[in-house]
Amino acid sequence: MALQCGIVGLPNVGKSTLFNCLSNAKAQSANFPFCTIEPNVGVITVPDERLNKLAELVHPNRVVPTTVEIVDIAGLVKGASKGEGLGNKFLANIRETDAIIHVLRCFDDDNVVHVDGNVNPIRDKEIIDYELQLKDLDTIDSRIQKVQKQAQTGGDKVAKMTYEVLHKYKEALEQGKSARTVTFETKDEQKIAKELFLLTSKPVLYVCNVDEGSAVNGNKYVEMVREAIKDEDAQLLVVAAKIESEIAEFETFEEREMFLGEIGLTESGVARLIKSAYKLLNLETYFTVGVQEVRAWTYLKGSKAPQCAGVIHTDFEKGFIRAEVIKYHDFIEYGSEAAIKEAGKLGVEGKEYVVEDGDIMHFRFNV
Numbered sequence: 001m002a003l004q005c006g007i008v009g010l011p012n013v014g015k016s017t018l019f020n021c022l023s024n025a026k027a028q029s030a031n032f033p034f035c036t037i038e039p040n041v042g043v044i045t046v047p048d049e050r051l052n053k054l055a056e057l058v059h060p061n062r063v064v065p066t067t068v069e070i071v072d073i074a075g076l077v078k079g080a081s082k083g084e085g086l087g088n089k090f091l092a093n094i095r096e097t098d099a100i101i102h103v104l105r106c107f108d109d110d111n112v113v114h115v116d117g118n119v120n121p122i123r124d125k126e127i128i129d130y131e132l133q134l135k136d137l138d139t140i141d142s143r144i145q146k147v148q149k150q151a152q153t154g155g156d157k158v159a160k161m162t163y164e165v166l167h168k169y170k171e172a173l174e175q176g177k178s179a180r181t182v183t184f185e186t187k188d189e190q191k192i193a194k195e196l197f198l199l200t201s202k203p204v205l206y207v208c209n210v211d212e213g214s215a216v217n218g219n220k221y222v223e224m225v226r227e228a229i230k231d232e233d234a235q236l237l238v239v240a241a242k243i244e245s246e247i248a249e250f251e252t253f254e255e256r257e258m259f260l261g262e263i264g265l266t267e268s269g270v271a272r273l274i275k276s277a278y279k280l281l282n283l284e285t286y287f288t289v290g291v292q293e294v295r296a297w298t299y300l301k302g303s304k305a306p307q308c309a310g311v312i313h314t315d316f317e318k319g320f321i322r323a324e325v326i327k328y329h330d331f332i333e334y335g336s337e338a339a340i341k342e343a344g345k346l347g348v349e350g351k352e353y354v355v356e357d358g359d360i361m362h363f364r365f366n367v
Helices: 015-023 049-058 087-095 121-153 157-174 187-194 220-228 241-249 253-262 269-280 305-312 314-318 328-334 337-342
Strands: 004-008 040-045 062-064 067-072 099-105 204-209 234-239 283-289 293-300 320-326 347-349 360-365
Touching: 004 015, 004 087, 015 040, 015 067, 015 241, 015 269, 049 062, 049 283, 049 293, 049 328, 067 269, 087 121, 099 121, 099 220, 099 269, 121 157, 121 220, 157 187, 204 220, 204 269, 220 234, 234 269, 241 253, 241 269, 293 305, 305 314, 305 320, 305 360, 314 320, 314 360, 320 328, 328 337
Parallel strands: 004 067, 004 099, 062 293, 099 204, 204 234, 283 360
Antiparallel strands: 040 067, 283 293, 320 347, 320 360
16 A cells, blocks of 8 residues: 655754664765755554564464555755745655655754754744645645636536635635645535645644653653644654664664663654554554464555455455454454354454454455
């Protein structure tokens, strides 16, 4: 499932450092702007303790986790919407992603220059928001010109509704608000809004990159960001990229755990970021369990059993007959499929079954 999160931010906020920690890719990390010119794509394993616990019970020949794609996109500068710096390329790369991880510098360090001279995460956020909003306004104005005549003079209901959706977005964008702050009540309006593919309508996770001392409880900069995004439909995560770089150097799980414990963390920022990115993309996981393989599969939240079967192979969806479903907590409690069947805990579901996160699935199909 090729859904992607794009990491964005001004130059020198820690984007590439974070990306390197996430994917071990070779994105250059240096103390100067535009050190990442081409977007780097990392296919990153999603940490899931459930997969490990299932493997401990089944002892399979192999364990296959699920993944998420993260794209490191070149740093943006003022005027990007008008083509300044790498603006056009930056905006095109964002358009191709499904969600945005917006990294904000929330640490002081005289040795790491800031493109605007001083640390101010709200200003940094507003610079990127402004450029994305300007680009969206261009899109909106262009679409309004195309549908205005039909909406105002004809009997085209779709054109009229599209015109109203466009104007609602235009009003918000002109007030400096992102498209994601606008809500629509009807499914028809929501469908029209989705098909506009606006940059600022994409789901966003703000990552506050802090110093080591602020990794657990944050700092004044984090609180500034939290206050600034309170009216947005957005998430916030606190990560110390420098610490994450150090964690990545440890060779064993035990060493990483000990280091995290010493600084007061129970889980690395990278693990939390990957999980958050996965949820940001509206993704969930089901499992297939057997002696040959215990595997995690990615599907879009709300998908029904046939669509989830199709994630494994299109033939599974085409010839879907039924799904045998075991709840994760039941598998952990009873320890085996045989014990679950004996206890009457094996569910048999049809085409309308909406798969739940953590379900253990076995599909019956005929092609």
